[in-house]
Every structure is written in structure tokens, then in C-alpha cells.
Amino acid sequence: MVTVDRLIEELAAQLQQETNTNPQICHQVAKRLMEEVQRICQESPHIQTSGEIDAWGRTLMEHRRKQCLRYYQLGSRQGRGELQSLLSAIVYQYLKPPGQPSSYQQRLLLIEDFLQGFYLEALNAFRRETQLDGGYQPRSRLELAEYMAFCERYAKRRIRLPQQRSQQLIILRAQAFTRRTPLEWITDLEAATEPTDTNPDRPDPVIRQIRAALRQAETPAAEHSLHDTIVKTLIQYLQQQGRQDCVDYFILRLQDLPTAEIEAILKLTPRQRDYLQQRFKYHLIRFALSHQWELVHDWLEADLEHNLGLTAGEWQRFKQRLEPGQQQLLTLKQRGQSWAAIAKTLTWTPTKTRKQWFRLLEIAWEIRNRSVS
Amino acid sequence: MNNMNDPLAWLYQELLQSLTQPPPVSTQQPRPNLPPEAFNPEAFSEEAELDWDALLWDVLDEQDEARGETAPMIGGESATPQPFAKGDRSAVYKRFEQIIRNRIRDEVHANLPRFPWEHGLAIDELDYVDDFAPRVNPLWQQAWLPQLQSLLPMQIPEQTLLQLLAACTQVVGSVQPHGIKMADAAKTLFPGYGTQLNEVINRIRLSPTLALDTVRDATTNAAARSRLAQVLPATYQSASLEQQMAIAVVLAKSILDGLTLNLTPRHLSQHCVWQSTAGEMSLQVTIDPHSPWGQRPHPIRIQATLPQAGQLTLTTPKRSLSTQCAGAGSLALQLADWQPGQTYLLTLEFQEDNKNNLQFALICQHWDKD
Numbered sequence: 001m002v003t004v005d006r007l008i009e010e011l012a013a014q015l016q017q018e019t020n021t022n023p024q025i026c027h028q029v030a031k032r033l034m035e036e037v038q039r040i041c042q043e044s045p046h047i048q049t050s051g052e053i054d055a056w057g058r059t060l061m062e063h064r065r066k067q068c069l070r071y072y073q074l075g076s077r078q079g080r081g082e083l084q085s086l087l088s089a090i091v092y093q094y095l096k097p098p099g100q101p102s103s104y105q106q107r108l109l110l111i112e113d114f115l116q117g118f119y120l121e122a123l124n125a126f127r128r129e130t131q132l133d134g135g136y137q138p139r140s141r142l143e144l145a146e147y148m149a150f151c152e153r154y155a156k157r158r159i160r161l162p163q164q165r166s167q168q169l170i171i172l173r174a175q176a177f178t179r180r181t182p183l184e185w186i187t188d189l190e191a192a193t194e195p196t197d198t199n200p201d202r203p204d205p206v207i208r209q210i211r212a213a214l215r216q217a218e219t220p221a222a223e224h225s226l227h228d229t230i231v232k233t234l235i236q237y238l239q240q241q242g243r244q245d246c247v248d249y250f251i252l253r254l255q256d257l258p259t260a261e262i263e264a265i266l267k268l269t270p271r272q273r274d275y276l277q278q279r280f281k282y283h284l285i286r287f288a289l290s291h292q293w294e295l296v297h298d299w300l301e302a303d304l305e306h307n308l309g310l311t312a313g314e315w316q317r318f319k320q321r322l323e324p325g326q327q328q329l330l331t332l333k334q335r336g337q338s339w340a341a342i343a344k345t346l347t348w349t350p351t352k353t354r355k356q357w358f359r360l361l362e363i364a365w366e367i368r369n370r371s372v373s
Numbered sequence: 374m375n376n377m378n379d380p381l382a383w384l385y386q387e388l389l390q391s392l393t394q395p396p397p398v399s400t401q402q403p404r405p406n407l408p409p410e411a412f413n414p415e416a417f418s419e420e421a422e423l424d425w426d427a428l429l430w431d432v433l434d435e436q437d438e439a440r441g442e443t444a445p446m447i448g449g450e451s452a453t454p455q456p457f458a459k460g461d462r463s464a465v466y467k468r469f470e471q472i473i474r475n476r477i478r479d480e481v482h483a484n485l486p487r488f489p490w491e492h493g494l495a496i497d498e499l500d501y502v503d504d505f506a507p508r509v510n511p512l513w514q515q516a517w518l519p520q521l522q523s524l525l526p527m528q529i530p531e532q533t534l535l536q537l538l539a540a541c542t543q544v545v546g547s548v549q550p551h552g553i554k555m556a557d558a559a560k561t562l563f564p565g566y567g568t569q570l571n572e573v574i575n576r577i578r579l580s581p582t583l584a585l586d587t588v589r590d591a592t593t594n595a596a597a598r599s600r601l602a603q604v605l606p607a608t609y610q611s612a613s614l615e616q617q618m619a620i621a622v623v624l625a626k627s628i629l630d631g632l633t634l635n636l637t638p639r640h641l642s643q644h645c646v647w648q649s650t651a652g653e654m655s656l657q658v659t660i661d662p663h664s665p666w667g668q669r670p671h672p673i674r675i676q677a678t679l680p681q682a683g684q685l686t687l688t689t690p691k692r693s694l695s696t697q698c699a700g701a702g703s704l705a706l707q708l709a710d711w712q713p714g715q716t717y718l719l720t721l722e723f724q725e726d727n728k729n730n731l732q733f734a735l736i737c738q739h740w741d742k743d
Contacts, residue, residue: 025564047429063435063436078482133568
């Protein structure tokens with residue numbers, strides 16, 4: 001069983017090796033990190049009951065060591081840039097002038113202002129928890145790295161909420177900040193920023209509903225829900241198609257961001273965004289019709305067992321429109337045969353089999369659509 | 374490319390519409406994170422309870438991501454994001470965060486934030502150096518380690534001892550009270566902990582065990598030494614921060630005592646011994662009130678015995694007096710025109726490379742005899 005002091009010595013030695021810092025400072029930084037880890041080990045019910053206190057202690061220490069050294073290696077300028085970017089991304093969705101459509105530039109201003117207050121809170125917390133002087137400030141590169149790493153950890157601390165939930169500390173602060181922001185300030189801000197979009201966003205009920213659905217996606221909810229699977233599978237499919245841009249577009253749309261803001265984030269002109277939107281639609285439909293059609297149709301309650309969602313009359317019309325090969329295909333599918341077996345029976349290539357199926361579904365949809373109108 | 378005919382457009386609409394309908398309530402599990410609109414004022418008190426366990430998983434998550442084992446990295450910027458891991462719902466939101474983070478970087482780096490103590494600083498004032506503490510060349514004054522190591526009956530790192538010696542050397546010649554010098558020297562070991570160190574010093578003053586006389590006795594008195602050894606931690610590294618501070622203060626006092634030669638009417642002679650790697654060095658200063666020559670003021674006589682070649686230099690405001698020896702032996706200096714209460718610096722050079730100097734402060738208090 002290695003003693004606490006030994007661990008501190010080890011860490012101090014590692015820090016000294018990796019940085020060109022006075023050993024005394026290394027020792028103090030190591031000691032402060034260790035005390036933070038000790039506190040967690042003492043307070044965490046899981047660790048206390050796990051019987052693996054040592055292992056957890058080491059894991060947490062290693063995590064902090066790496067984190068500290070990462071900021072050290074990035075240096076003062078890049079380090080703070082990374083910290084600010086990271087924290088900005090966490091609070092982005094939570095800092096929005098209330099009662100207004102959001103804009104990228106507006107959010108940036110809010111975030112900057114908010115984070116200044118946050119850095120001060122973190123500094124005071126750091127001084128308090130480590131019992132440093134009220135006037136302490138980082139002077140060496142390593143101490144600055146220590147502070148930046150602390151800011152990140154402090155931001156990510158989880159606060160208990162009712163019903164076994166928790167929220168990251170910085171998000172709670174951001175919410176409070178938004179509530180406290182005086183309305184006049186918001187109005188000034190608006191006046192100061194350029195008008196974003198001359199075309200008001202067409203109210204898109206579809207997108208609004210997507211947003212509601214995606215709120216589910218923010219949380220680790222039930223994994224077996226079909227809805228959940230669709231979102232993930234669609235994204236995977238888009239990635240397989242090499243369309244990371246469509247993935248990003250989809251994700252931003254699901255956050256209910258207005259078009260102009262999406263354009264600002266993705267750095268697109270309206271024309272480019274429109275093109276991207278078309279691409280996305282295209283791949284979405286391909287996905288729905290051919291890639292995971294059972295999944296989608298099941299979800300839309302339009303699977304084969306339910307005649308692809310067609311009424312009896314529609315179903316007759318549908319079958320009449322099919323070519324002989326397609327009719328055979330339909331029958332074999334109804335029997336539950338695999339693609340490979342079907343292709344063999346029909347003496348088609350797998351590609352042709354799929355394409356014919358795709359065509360078949362299109363016809364069904366066509367009929368269904370016409371009936372619904 | 375297929376035409377976007379009407380049925381397909383309709384399919385698209387229907388598909389997206391269905392995508393947006395939230396799943397039945399029964400499949401929902403309690404959500405650990407609240408959506409943006411929810412606001413919980415209770416979570417704002419200072420005593421808001423931390424969810425310790427939750428952050429453990431975050432740590433593991435970050436580590437896994439850093440190793441590339443799961444969904445998009447929080448901590449890094451991969452050019453091609455990792456594929457979404459199965460069953461990882463929050464990967465979608467993590468990807469969103471990453472998009473924002475990458476996008477916002479440009480603005481951030483064009484307008485870097487200042488931390489609370491940096492307000493008003495220009496960009497080129499934001500660079501931090503590696504080592505803020507006073508530069509202590511680790512090779513200096515190593516010759517005197519034997520003395521330093523004998524001060525307390527416990528193990529103390531060489532670097533710490535040398536750092537203290539350097540700090541004491543810097544303050545020994547100043548006109549501040551002895552107690553202040555001692556505190557200043559000890560503080561160099563604990564930058565940023567001034568308040569706590571002051572508290573420690575106050576406690577030492579009140580503590581009989583660590584009474585500084587006790588410590589001084591311990592260097593000569595074996596019984597006192599072993600009593601002290603029982604109180605002290607075995608090694609410096611195993612001591613708590615406060616204990617280290619106390620030890621540093623005690624050491625600083627001992628070192629300063631060994632570097633200060635204070636002549637008073639009651640102490641006409643001061644003597645100190647410093648153990649070096651080459652042997653023992655002894656230094657004696659005397660003022661003889663009954664000098665046969667009847668000179669006034671009585672000259673101060675300085676005598677040093679060196680284990681090897683060296684030089685002794687006394688610096689006064691007007692000049693410096695120096696004497697040297699080529700090998701082991703004695704050196705003597707005499708200071709006739711001294712001022713009461715004035716601090717004189719006495720520098721002992723050991724070997725020629727200037728790295729093992731010892732600096733003493735010599736003071737003769739007011740003298741109103743004859």
C-alpha cells in the first residue's frame with residue numbers, strides 16, 4: 001500500500017520532469033491535486049463502497065496529471081483558448097437572450113461576458129479549497145496550467161438535483177446568468193449586432209418536432225426505443241456515405257437553431273446551406289426507403305404485415321402496377337426470405353434486388369400519398 | 374441523381390414528422406440532465422450538494438475518449454469524428470458540442486480572454502515563464518550541506534536546504550528585525566502561502582517544544598536532540614504542509630543565527646562553526662575592551678580557520694578589507710573604524726569558483742564604555 005506522501009512525491013517528480021519548474025512549486029501543485037483527489041475518494045459513496053479506493057485514487061490522480069500537463073504544453077495563449085472554447089461549447093445552448101431568436105454573434109457576446117464571471121468564481125473556489133492566500137495568483141506556467149485545469153474540472157462538477165438527476169455546475173451558472181441578464185442589455189445588444197436574416201425562418205413544424213425529439217438525444221435515455229435507434233442509425237448511415245456535413249447539419253437542426261445561426265456555425269452561405277439541405281433530404285429518403293426500411297416502416301406502422309400502409313383497395317392497385325419480377329420479389333419478402341436467397345431465386349444481382357425493392361416501395365408510397373391528399 | 378418527385382418529398386415530410394414525435398412516456402427513463410429551459414434555483418446555494426459519483430463516470434468517459442475507444446472526443450479535435458458508438462445517445466449532443474467548439478475557436482483565438490488577475494494586460498504580457506521562484510542554482514553552496522544537514526535530526530532534501538541557505542544569504546544583510554528576516558527566508562519556499570506561514574510562525578512562538586532555543590540546544594545537546602527527533606516527522610516529504618512550514622521556519626532561524634555575528638557589551642565574542650565537505654570552518658569575532666593600545670573605538674578582530682584555501686572579505690561603506698590563504702589555515706582581519714549598529718558584510722570565499730561563498734552579517738551594538 002503506497003502512502004499518500006509517496007504518491008505526491010511521484011507526481012511532483014513527474015511534473016518536474018515534464019516542466020522546467022522549481023521543484024517546490026511542483027511539490028505544492030502535486031499536493032493540491034492530491035488533496036482534491038483525497039476529498040473525492042472520501043466523499044464519493046461509490047468509491048468508499050467499492051473496496052478499490054487505491055485504484056480510484058490513482059486513476060483520478062492520473063487524470064489530473066494529464067489534464068494539467070496538457071494545459072502546460074499548450075501554453076498560456078493556446079491553453080486559455082482551448083479552455084474558453086471548451087466551456088463556450090458546453091454553455092452555448094444555455095446562453096440565449098430570452099424571448100428572442102438566437103444569433104451566433106449574440107451568443108458569443110453573452111458567453112464572453114458570462115465566462116469572465118465564471119473564471120473569477122473558479123479562482124475564488126480554488127483559493128478557498130486549497131487554502132491559498134486571498135491574493136494568490138498563478139505566476140509560473142505550471143501554476144497557470146493548474147488553474148486552467150481546475151477551471152475545467154470546476155465547470156464540470158455535477159450538482160445534485162431532485163429525482164436523482166444532476167447538472168454540470170457551469171450550466172447551472174449559465175442558466176442563472178441568462179435569467180439575471182437585464183432586458184435593456186439584450187436590446188442594446190440587438191441594436192449593436194447586424195440584422196441576421198432578411199428572410200424570416202419559415203416556421204417549420206417538422207423541424208420543431210425534431211427539436212423536441214432531439215431533446216431526448218441530449219440525455220442517455222432508454223436505449224431500446226425505436227426512435228433512439230433511428231436517430232443513431234441515420235447518423236451512422238450518413239457517415240458511411242461520407243456525408244459528415246449532413247450529419248453536422250442534422251445535429252444543428254435538431255438543436256432548434258435558426259437557419260441563419262446554422263449558417264454562421266457551419267460557415268455557409270445561404271446558397272451552400274440550401275444545397276446541403278437538399279443533400280440531406282436525399283440521403284434521408286434513401287435511408288428510409290432502402291437502407292433500413294424495415295426499421296423506418298415499422299416505425300411508421302407501414303411494414304409488410306400491414307401492407308406497407310396501404311388499404312385493401314390500394315393494395316390491389318399496387319400489385320397491379322408491379323412487374324412480374326417485382327411481384328415475385330414481394331411474395332418472397334412476405335415469406336420472410338433473406339436478400340441473398342431472393343436474389344438467387346430471381347437470378348438477380350444483390351444490387352438489382354435492392355434497387356427493385358426500392359422501386360417497389362416508391363410505388364407503394366406514391367399510391368399512399370395520392371390517397372391521402 | 375433521382376428526381377425529388379412529390380411522393381418522395383411527401384415521404385420526407387412524413388418521415389421527419391414522425392422522427393419528431395417523442396416516444397411514449399413509458400420508455401423514458403429519468404433524465405440526468407435537464408433541457409435548456411428548465412431552471413432550478415435551488416441548485417444555486419453555496420452548499421449545493423455535489424454529485425460525487427457522477428463525476429467519476431465523466432472522468433472515465435474522458436479517458437476512454439482520449440484513448441479513442443468511444444464516441445467523439447471531448448478533449449481533442451479529430452479531423453474525422455469517431456463513429457457513434459452503439460447505445461451512446463449522448464454522442465449526438467457531444468458531437469454538437471464539438472461542432473460549436475471547433476467553430477468558436479477562431480473567435481476565441483482572435484480575442485483571447487483574460488483571467489481575473491490579468492485585467493488590462495496586453496496580449497504579449499500573457500506569457501508565463503517556467504519558474505517564478507527566485508533562481509536558485511542547485512549547484513551553489515553545496516559545500517555547506519554537512520552543516521545544513523546537521524541542523525535538525527531529520528531528513529531534509531538537499532534542494533530545500535540549499536534554497537533556504539540562499540534565501541537567508543539574501544536577507545542576512547538587511548536591516549530588518551531578525552524575526553522578519555526569518556519569515557521572509559522561509560516564505561520563499563512557499564510562494565502564495567504567506568498568510569498560513571504567518572500563522573505557523575505565531576504558533577511556533579507559543580510552542581515550548583519548538584522554542585527556538587530548544588532547537589539551538591539540540592545541535593549541541595544530545596538529549597535535547599533526541600527529544601526533538603521524537604517530535605519531528607521522519608522526513609520532510611512525509612510532513613504535512615504546515616509541518617513543512619514550521620520546519621522551514623526553524624531551519625531559517627538556525628541558518629540566520631549561524632550567519633549573524635552580533636557583538637554586544639555582554640557578548641564581546643561571537644563564534645560560529647560551519648561544517649563543510651572539506652572540513653570544519655570556524656569564525657570568531659571579538660572586541661577587546663581592554664586593548665593595550667587604548668584605541669577608540671576598539672577594533673573588531675575577525676579570525677577564521679579554514680580547512681582549505683580561501684579568502685575572507687569585509688565590506689564597509691568606504692572600502693573592503695580582504696585576506697586570503699593558499700591552503701588550510703587561519704585568516705585574520707581587523708576593523709577599526711566601525712559604527713555602532715551598522716551591519717557589515719563578511720564574505721567567505723571557499724575555493725576559487727565563487728560557488729560556495731558564505732555571507733555573514735557582522736554588527737557591533739552601541740558601545741558606551743570609557
